[in-house]
Amino acid sequence: MDRLPKWADIVLVPFLSLVLAAAVSAVVILAIGQDPWEALTVMVEGSLMSAYGWGYTLYYTTSFIFTGLAVTVAFHAGLFNIGGEGQAQMGGLGVALCCLFIPWPHWSLALLGAALGGAAFGAAWIAIPAWLQAKRGSHIVITTIMFNYIASSLLIYMLVDVLRPKGEQDPATARFPSVTNLPKLNELPGLDLLFTQEVRANVTLFIALAAAVAVWALLWRTRLGYAIRAFGKSQPAAKYAGIDATRITMIALLLSGALAGLMAVNNVMGEAEKLVGNSASGAGFIGIAVALMGRNHPIGVVLAALLFGFLFQGGAELGLWTKIPIEMRIVVQGLVILFTGALDMMVRMMLTRIFGLFRNPARAQGAA
């Protein structure tokens, strides 16, 4: 098979996958008797046409950058961390414990502490699957799926039996002290001119962007990053080059878990301001779609996270204003994963054929 030009690989393949996913989504909307054009208009109106809508979109984007980066780091080591959801939930527990039990003098210190707590809990939650992968060869995909369910059970237990304040009915922790409340984007100097009313997106957005830069620097500008990528490309070659397989597996996965855990700063500390059940609400899984769509590059991840932020906020608007259920966004998410992840080869084959036509019409005809 002919190789695609690099720009086509980076830009055209994800774009075409997205177009295919959008086309199938439109068919689905038609099939349930609704108007795809109207749906798109409602989504764009609700998520991109007002500062308020952008506040929601960016709030979701922040979460998805973290989980997308988590999947990305593991992918580069040739590992598929499907447990972002569980790690983000445990990260939420870490963040909640930090916020509830440490008397912080200022929100900025609380943010730092909670970020460390969330990352540590997220990393701790992948530590056992990581060790089992590195030492015993247990498949990381299966163990992290199992740990997602164990996490949600553990969290129900913690919220119902341990952290729930006396006399409360809902399984949730007490509200965090107000000193730990993070400033929303409309409370920041400069940005308050753009966001004139209270929005959901908060300062965590900048941590997410910083994390994207840090992941880029780590993977492409450090010795460790090189070792991770080499290990992911070819384990035997990496071993031959003296790269310690156990060490790289552990480091890559712990980093991945830490990034997923960091997400909790956004939703638990920045938004809910208490820990509730199912706090990650699927963002861990969306990380998979974001990483695939973003071609496992931090820039791509940020852009894909923005796209999914739009999809998520737009999907919520669909549920509010049209007869299309909010679950439409899960369908779109599934389609994006299907086309960008699983049917990658199909898209490439289509493109290669088209490119072949342009390059050498005679040969392409002969091949067909």
Place this chain on the structure above:
Amino acid sequence: MDYNTLLQILDTAVRFATPLLFACLAGLYSERSGVFDIGLEGKMLIAAMCAGAVAALSGSAWLGLLAGIGGALVFALIHGVTSITFRGNQLISGVALNFLASGLTVLVAQRLFQQGGRTPPISGEARFNPITLPFAEEARQIPLIGPFYAEVISGHAILVYLAFASVALTWWALYRTRFGLRLRAVGENPAAVDTAGISVTRLRFTALLITGVLCGLAGAYMATALQAGFGKEMTAGRGYIALAALIFAKWRPIAAMWACLLFGFFQALALRPDVVEWMVRVKVPVPFLDALPYMLTVFVLAGFVGKAIPPRAGGEPYVKER
């Protein structure tokens, strides 16, 4: 705890084990052929919705069952096209299909019935009702075994008996037929099977179709026998428990049955925390029981209690040498 309570729990365990068993055997065919399938959950869910919807509309549980199998087959075929034809990542394809099922089921059910993504409650002929086995009432007089027969063995929907029959059938197909030998071989060493002149693609597609049928049975059982109609996300992770059971059973049919019964027993126990407390003399949190199947599976995966070795070619698309 008296004998009657135990029988009640065992009865519930059998009912809970049935969808796990169908899904677990479904996974067994797919994974034995060398195709990872973490999309069992999604196939069950789409089957549950199709079965619940068609049963509600037609009033026939059997038509519902056919629709459920049809729905799961479509998803199995998509998985086949992505992972066999286009050699895509099997895990990612499974994840994608799970999301598709999760969203599509609600969309379609909402479109058909406008009840918030549920199907209307079904009853009578639209459900698979319990059947009483012969002599169940008469046998009650026999101490110990009699009540066990009447309570636990008898009085289930026909699909329950079909699930256990499928275990025997799967064992026979896997170890006593030519198809079974080829199926096991293609999951270990597809190149060898190919060299013998047998089509790897065809074998794997056949396996995936069987997976689809069994997932269809699992989903239909959920919507038209265990419960009365489809509800949003009603499979609630059972596809993953089935996957866990499959690993726990080390990809063997008879062991799969015991694993599913054990996990079904845990699910039944989770409904009776009082009994658990009586059994172990300390208060056991219900979430712990919910998490038990997953924890046991991690233990087995870790290789501390006999190593679980998956089919060797699992997860790798087969590329024919040219």
